[in-house]
Amino acid sequence: MLLVFLLLSGAGGVLAAGFAMPAVGVASAITNASAQLFDELPDDFNVLEPSQVSVIKASDGSQIAQFYAENRIVVSLDDIAPSMQNAIVAVEDQRFYQHKGVDPAGIVRAVVSNANGGSQGASTLTQQYVRNVLVEAGLQNDDDAAIAAAKAPTAARKLREIKYALTLEQKYSKQQILEGYLNIASFGPSTYGVEASAQHYFSHSAKDLSIAESALLAGLTNAPGAYDPVQYPDKAKSRMDWVLQKMYEEEFITADEYQAGLDTQIADMLNVTDSVGGCGAAGSAAYFCEYVVGEIENSDIFGDTEAERRQLLLRGGLEITTTLDPAKQKNANDTIQAYVPTGDPSNVKSALVSIEPGTGRILAMAQNTNYGDATGSDPTATQISYSADYLHGGMESNGFQPGSAFKTFALAQWYQEGRSGYTVTNTTPRTFYSSDWTISCDPDLHPEAWAPKNADPSENGRHTVIEDTAMSINVGYAEMLAQMDVCSVTQLAADMGVTKASGDPVDPYPSVVLGGTETTPVSMANAYATFAAHGVYCTPVAIDSIIDADGNEMSTPSASCSQVMSATAADQVTLTLQSVLTSKGTGPGAALSGRPAAGKTGTTDLMDNAWFIGYTPQLATAIWAGHSDGYYAMNHQYIGGRYYATMYGADLPAPMFKTYMDAALAGEPVEAFNQVSLGAGAPTSSNSNNGGQAQQNSAGSHDGDDDSDDED
Incomplete structure (x- = not known):
C-alpha cells in the first residue's frame, strides 16, 4: 500500500482507468488526501450480490414475465467457459494472477503512456470489480450520491478503490473475484454478466462460449454501446480481433485458434434472443401479471416502503410461482376474443376473472385490450386492468356498477x-x-x-x-x-x-x-x-410461492x-x-x-x-x-x-x-x-x-x- 501511495504521489498522472488529470491537479489532490485517507477508509469491503432477474411463473412453472433493473443471470465460475475467463484477463488485466489487487507496474506504465500522449488505464480487474460493486450498491439503495462517488474522477475515489481492492484480495481468492466481475460487469448495452449476454447474443449459455464468442464479449466491457455487434458489427469485429490478439500474446490460445477467430465473422456468430422485461411480455396474462406486481408493491412482507419492494422485484432475483392456470387463462382469452374481440368497432370492453372457491386463488384473468400505451394504430391499448382494484393495476373508480x-x-x-x-x-x-x-x-x-x-x-x-x-x-x-x-x-x-x-x-x-x-x-x-x-x-x-436468489422460500400474502x-x-x-x-x-x-x-x-x-x-x-x-x-x-x-x-x-x-x-x-x-x-x-x-x-x-x-x- 505504501509503494502504491508513493507511486501515485510521485507520478501525478493517470489515476483511474480511462481518464487523465493534469499533473499539478493530481499532485495537489494527493497532497491534500495524504496517507491519512488510507487510514480512514475501512478495511472491510462487503461484496454484495449483484442485481438479478426476477421471474414470474404460472402454476405449472411456465414463465409469464421477468423483471429486472439490469438483465443479469448470476452463475458460478464453473459455468463460464475458460476461454471467456482468459479473454477478460487478457484484455483487462494481464497481471491479474500476479498482483495483490493493485498493480504498481501497471500504474507506472499508465503514467508513462499518458505523459506521452497515450491513453492507458491503470485499474486492475479487482479495482474495476470494486467500482462495479460500489455502483451496484448505489443502484440497489437508490443512492445517486453513492453512484456519483463511485464514478468520480477524483484522487479520493481512486484511493478508496485501491484500499478496497487490496482488502478484497486478502479476503477472496482470484477465482472468486473473477467470478464476481464476470457476473456484475456489463457485456452489452442491455445485458449484465456473461450469462445473460451469452443468452442474448448467441442464445446459449456462457458455459458453451467459443473462443471467438468470448473475445467478442470481452471486447464489449470497454464501451458496450459503441461495440454492440448488432448495431455496429464492423466496430465489434475490429474490437474482437484485438482481444484475440491479446489472448494470443498472453498464450491463452494457439496460433491456429487465433487465426480461426480472425476468420470468424460477426454475422455467423450472432443468434440474438431479445429478453423483454415487465408485464408487456406476458401476452393475455399481462393484467394478471400486473395484479402480481401489485401484490408485491403493496405488501409490507416485501419491504417497509413501496420503493424497497420495487427494488426487490427488479433486483432481487425472485422466482415467483403464481396461481395462474395456463389452460384456464387460454380458455378465458379465447372466450373474450370470440364474443368481444380486441379492437371491436363497438368499443365495448369485457373482462373475465376466475377464482378457486375455498382458497382465493386467481386462476384466470383476461380482457379484450392489448397491454401497453394507446397508439394511433391501437388506440384502445391500456395498462389498466378492468378486473382489479386500483392497488392491483385497476381503475381509480374501483370498477363498475354491478x-x-x-x-x-x-x-x-x-x-x-x-x-x-x-x-x-x-x-x-x-x-x-x-x-x-x-x-x-x-x-x-x-x-x-x-x-x-x-x-x-x-x-x-x-x-x-x-x-x-x-x-x-x-x-x-x-x-x-x-x-x-x-x-x-x-x-x-x-x-x-x-x-x-x-x-x-x-x-x-x-x-x-x-x-x-x-x-x-x-x-x-x-x-x-x-x-x-x-x-x-x-x-x-x-402468488403461491416465492424463492429468493439464495434459494430460500419467502413469505407471501395470505388468503386468510x-x-x-x-x-x-x-x-x-x-x-x-x-x-x-x-x-x-x-x-x-x-x-x-x-x-x-x-x-x-x-x-x-x-x-x-x-x-x-x-x-x-x-x-x-x-x-x-x-x-x-x-x-x-x-x-x-x-x-x-x-x-x-x-x-x-x-x-x-x-x-x-x-x-x-x-x-x-x-x-x-x-x-x-x-x-x-x-x-x-x-x-x-x-x-x-x-x-x-x-x-x-x-x-x-x-x-x-x-x-x-x-x-x-
Missing part, C-alpha cells in the same frame, strides 16, 4: 337471518320512504323517497323470494331490504370483499340493493366463490380464509341462484353442459354495464361488459359481429360464462351442490326436498331479461 348482481348479498343476509326462500313479497311498484328503512350504522341518514320499477309488468304482484331472485324483480328485493337492516347487507358484502375503494363498506343507501355502487370483477368473482365454499371467504391471492356466514345460509343462496339458470330465470343461457351451476345476472339502468357472476363447487367466474371511458348504452348495435337489441346480463355475459366454464371444466369431475331446505313454506310436493328442482317449480314466468332499473 346492477342486480349485488342483490345476492341481500339474499345472503336474508338467509343468514333465518328467513325463508318461500316468503311471499309484494312486487307491485310503489314508493318507499325514509321511515321504511333501518340503517343502524348511520342513523342520521334519511334517504329520499324511492320508487323502484320492475323490468316488466308481468313481474308485478306477489312472488316468493326464490322467484324474486330467478326473475331479478327489483321491487321484491326492495321489500326484502326493508325487512332487514341495510347496514347488515352492506357489512356482509364488505365481509366478502365488496367494498368502496377505501375498503370501507359501501354507503348504506337502500338503492344499493340494485347495484348502484362500483366494484371489480375480481371482488365479485371472489364474493360468489364464498357461496360456493359454504360461507368461507378468502382474500384473493395471486374465514367463515363469514353460516354454511347453511351460503348453501341456501347457492340453491336459490340455481333458479336463475333455468328457463324461468334471467340467465338460462348460462346453464352448463352436464353439471350444476349457480349465478346471477346484472344490468344497470341504461344497459351500460352487463354482468354474469356464477360458479360450480370448483370454480367461480365473473364476466363484465361495458365501456371503460364512461357509462353509455350497449344495446341496438353490433358487438363481435352479433346484433344486440338489448344488453342485459343474459345477452352477452351469460353465454360467455357458459362457453368459458364448459371449456375450463372439461375433464374435471362433476360435483353437486349441497342440498338444504330453503326454509318454511316449502311446497309439499315430492320435489320439496330437492332445492334446485323446488326452485324451478316455484319460479314464475319470465322472458329471460334482467331488470332495467338497477340503480336509482
